Amino acid sequence: MKNLITISMMLFCSLVKSQTLIVEYNAFVKDNFTNKYHVFPAILESNSQQKVKLYKVNFGIKEDLKEKSTFVVTSKKKFQYKLFSQKSNKLFIEDLIQDKPYLLEDNLPEFKWQLLNEKKVVKNVILYKATTNFRGRDYIIWYDKNIKTYYGPWKFNNVPGLVYEVFEKTGFFKWEMVSYVNSTTDIADPFLTKEKFLDYKNYPKLRYGLSPELVEALKKNPNNNIFEQEKNGLEIKFEWEE
Template sequence: MKKLIYLLLFCPLVSLSQSYIIEYDVSLNVLRRSGYLIVNNTEESFYYETMIEEKNENKKKDEDETVNKTFFLGKSKNRKRYQLYKNQKDTLFNVDYLEDEKIINYEKFPRIDWQIKNETKKIEDYICNKATTFFRGRNYTAWYSTDIPIKLGPWKFNGLPGAILQIYDETGSFSWSITKIKQVKTEEKFIIENDLKIISLREFVEKNEKSKNSKTDRMMLKFVNRGSEVVKSEYNRGRETKFEWEIEETKKD
């Protein structure tokens, strides 16, 4: 009986635990997205992005009639891509797509080496501190607030002593800027389908790039068949340009 009373008293406390929902305006080169970071106090937190708009292509015709065409292979469907943080585990799960197949790829939870700077600025009503880092091929500047006691940020960014309210790379092509913060008493849950294929991040990157390059080849072939001269370039990785296993392989060489 005492155990039953304890459970009845404990369950409401779990359901009413304080959580945060932070919304971001996201710019990924030519793509614009909305980002949502849901930070729960219990077992897991997660982040996802949805598409606002995308630019599919950019075409320029030179004086010699050569067509220079850049393809931006963003998804035409408004799919959600998730990062799922298990609070007690050292693994980050990414829910993504290989062409039209929804899959899960996993990686070791990124340990980001932040350099804290002696600079502050105000974002919304929060005084923020500056930090910089180099992460997977890009230099980033982040502004975080210790007034919001969470160590997660948008996408895969984490490890600062407060919530990241703004972060951008040195080119200005990739950025996340806060649009809304709210505290909620009930947690928003994320349930992964049981039938999704699970692969490593490395396998996902290799298969995804092969698929993207193949798609680019097919699109370029249409212009070649029309008599245009086309110069091929490889698939642009976007925000992650260099992975840990590639850095290790370069050191061995």
């Protein structure tokens, strides 16, 4: 009887052990010049119970496309974008901006989704449609409501189910799920320290402003005007600038 209780407890513990959802995505970004998409492999690891999320994307344009592209959304250099959150309302991000690496700390946004009755079938799964707006862009997701999870790719959270597809309404960005598995593997923190992270309020200036070197050079010539770049990334309006 004692052995039976022990086995039952072990089975119970294995069943209630918090699981990590690992989802592979393809992240697409349209090139202004070729009007075609660059495709970047992305992985989302999330544990909704433990409130942990790790999202990674491998950026970098192939050598044979570099001369034909005016791709300005991200660097043509190869690098890995990382986004991590753990039991807090903060996002810790490693990004390459103007070909320089930065560590940034952003607030975890609380997405408000409008759930719609529209549905479609993908890979024999019934998906439902939802919409939201975030920092100047409108998004549509298609999700499986039968698989409960809190996190989606990139900064998306509070999602109503497993996200299969994300479409930015202008068609500039999108995500498509490739596969997913459940795992008991813990999610590793990719950052050893959070002490040197810049506040994300610096991001718009870093991303769209002129480099400090160029600003100083232009100051020496009063006939040159200083203009910021067109905002064309995933985030184009920021709540602290309103």
